[in-house]
Amino acid sequence: MSDLFMTRLHELTIVIYAASVLLYFMDFLNSNRKVNKIAFWLLAFVWVLQTLFLFLHMRETGRFPVLTLFEGLYFYAWVLVSLSLAINRILKVDFIVFFTNVLGFIIMCIHTFAPAYFESNPMSEQLVSELLLIHITMAILSYGAFSISFVLSLLYLLQYELLKRKKWGKMLRRIADLHKLEHLSYVLNVIGFPMLLLSLILGLQWAWIKVPDMAWNDSKVIGSFIVLAVYGVYLYSRVGRNLHGKSLALWNAASFLIVLINFFLFGRFSSFHFWYQ
Incomplete structure (x- = not known):
């Protein structure tokens, strides 16, 4: 898979993630269930993109992607999104997705804009x-x-x-x-x-x-x-x-x-x- 495609995939994920967090913040302030629902499905799409990235990276490297800080940060963000979506659906605890994904979004940004030397280590x-x-x-x-x-x-x-x-x-x-x-x-x-x-x-x-x-x-x-x-x-x-x-x-x-x-x-x-x- 081309580096350009992977870069665009990361950028798209960040943009959608930011939109989801913003909508969750609006729901946090104004208690709007329609906004909450849109934010949830945007976050679910972020999870799909993150999962796609992990799959493509595993296919390219032939291993589970956790051996570098670059990979570890992404997997950490994926775990946060996965857990927050599961807990939100199963336990119905309002606001947990918003607060968890503020943290997850920070981790994603660190991952996306990290120095190049984080990406690999011989x-x-x-x-x-x-x-x-x-x-x-x-x-x-x-x-x-x-x-x-x-x-x-x-x-x-x-x-x-x-x-x-x-x-x-x-x-x-x-x-x-x-x-x-x-x-x-x-x-x-x-x-x-x-x-x-x-x-x-x-x-x-x-x-x-x-x-x-x-x-x-x-x-x-x-x-x-x-x-x-x-x-x-x-x-x-x-x-x-x-x-x-x-x-x-x-x-x-x-x-x-x-x-x-x-x-x-x-x-x-x-x-x-x-x-x-």
């Missing part, structure tokens, strides 16, 4: 293995679960403030109740935590085999275990200490900021994760 072709693919894929899927959980915590905090200030309006009615938001956020972290743990185990096993001189104090390795630890504290607080409410939502939001720092910053200083070099 070492990734040499070190490709099924173990590595599973490790990276599971890590990104866990980040996707943490992302949706983060959005739900933001909605929880917004709903909490509306109730505290006794602002009874359309926005209050369209956001799910506090118990549902907190429960869904917890469930997604329950899914994301073991996936990240398994991903780290597989990644360390792969590194032990393929990179015998790996520095175990590598920033990305340490950062990943910090992410695991903060979400472990979240789960312990929720289950072991029976903690609920605003404080737990704030902890979850702060935990996701550490996820972003680990994803974008720690990898830049890593001598082990060639994916970010």
Whole structure:
């Protein structure tokens, strides 16, 4: 497939994605169901285009596209769109698509306008293995679960403030109740935590085999275990200490900021994760 076609495909996706986010914002402010429906189907078309890109890229490279930062960002954005569409259809939580896809749109823009050196790395072709693919894929899927959980915590905090200030309006009615938001956020972290743990185990096993001189104090390795630890504290607080409410939502939001720092910053200083070099 020509580079020009792929470039135009990316540009079209960004334009439609922007239109969808804009319409969701209009619906967020004015509660217009017709606008919401148009925005949803635009987003569904974005998902189709993203899926087409992933399929074409897999056919061209002959592997699952997660071995470079360029590929990983795109797969992350695809996971966010897929999860938000599924949750919106199954659970009917208003505003989750808007907030999730503001994040997804930012990831897509970073991907589209990233420097050219993000697109490939010769070492990734040499070190490709099924173990590595599973490790990276599971890590990104866990980040996707943490992302949706983060959005739900933001909605929880917004709903909490509306109730505290006794602002009874359309926005209050369209956001799910506090118990549902907190429960869904917890469930997604329950899914994301073991996936990240398994991903780290597989990644360390792969590194032990393929990179015998790996520095175990590598920033990305340490950062990943910090992410695991903060979400472990979240789960312990929720289950072991029976903690609920605003404080737990704030902890979850702060935990996701550490996820972003680990994803974008720690990898830049890593001598082990060639994916970010």
